Amino acid sequence: MFSALTSYLGLAQEETVTVSKLLIHPIKSCHGTSVQTAVCTRTGLRYDREFMIIDAVTHKAITARDLAKMVLIYPEVHPAPRSADGGSLQVSFPLEADLETFTVPLQPGSDRVKDWEMIEDVRLWSFTIDAYVCQAVPPTRCGLSPSEIISKYIGRSALLIVKGPSPRIAKPTPSAPDLDASFMFQDGYPLMVLSMETIRDVAERILQAARNEDGWAVAGLDVNKWGSEGVDQDAWRLVERFRPNIVFAGAKEAFDEDSWEEVTVHDSQTDEVKGRILLVSRCTRCLLPNVDPSSGVPDKAVPFKVISKYRRIDLRDKYSPCVGVNAVSLLDEFPISVGDKVTITTRLDRGQETIAAK
8 A cells, every 4th residue: 555645765775673672552551561472463463452441421431641540550461362262361450459350351252242231332532432341250259340340449430341343443644545444442543653763862852851951941850850861771661651562673763763654574584574564644642651651650741741842743733742653554464573674665755744643
């Protein structure tokens, strides 16, 4: 798939990067998990954001934008491909919460969900989605349902849901006007990708702001916390704040992925082509990356105020900075692993054309 904006460069030397990190987030806005290998599907990485927490009355999505401590809810995937439920999802909470860990089917089939409550008016941004209310298998020792346990943790009546059968269609973008893609509970597109070069640039800007270098002062920034060389050394932890699925290393410069249109994934050992990914729009950012995934505490300035100083590049959403790129798989599914070589097949000039993450 190529757009009218495509500018094929015919580069003399093949441009390649490598997959340096893969992240899945089984329950939207809850703790992410770094994995060595994943299955990339048309709806995203398998097991990524297939579950979500919603308000029990309004059926509106509850995210860490609303309640930062959701990032401390820890979902752990236990695949079992031969089982009817595809395995299990174990959900645990911080020790101080004193709540029981529970287990729900990872990919419940029709026989399992036939007795579960179905909700057809789940609200996530501008989307209306269908979903099933999850039940614990086996039942919890405390006698509470998964939704009741989560409600205790977040302090409001909530439901844990798993995506229903109706496809959720992604909106076309200026660079992909004929886009044909569906997705789960991600904000707007199946995949979000970025490069370590971009993250290191963000880390360096944070350090400059903390040191008030070159006019980079940022109101509310904790100088003692961020004003050390350690922020660059801790770039791996910074990347998790942006909650990407695929992180690349070896880009020629920061934000180079903004201009990638299509990339091809190759096996790291055999160089065999495994799959292709289309990058469809820059990803606009809200305040969620300010939440520390290790503590659940939001920062007053980092990284949102910092990236807002130089990454507000979408005229249609001028208050939201852009970091990372939304993407879709061009194959039904293929395996992807840390260390895989990725060829930048085509580039384009996106200019100021971007679709907001919401």
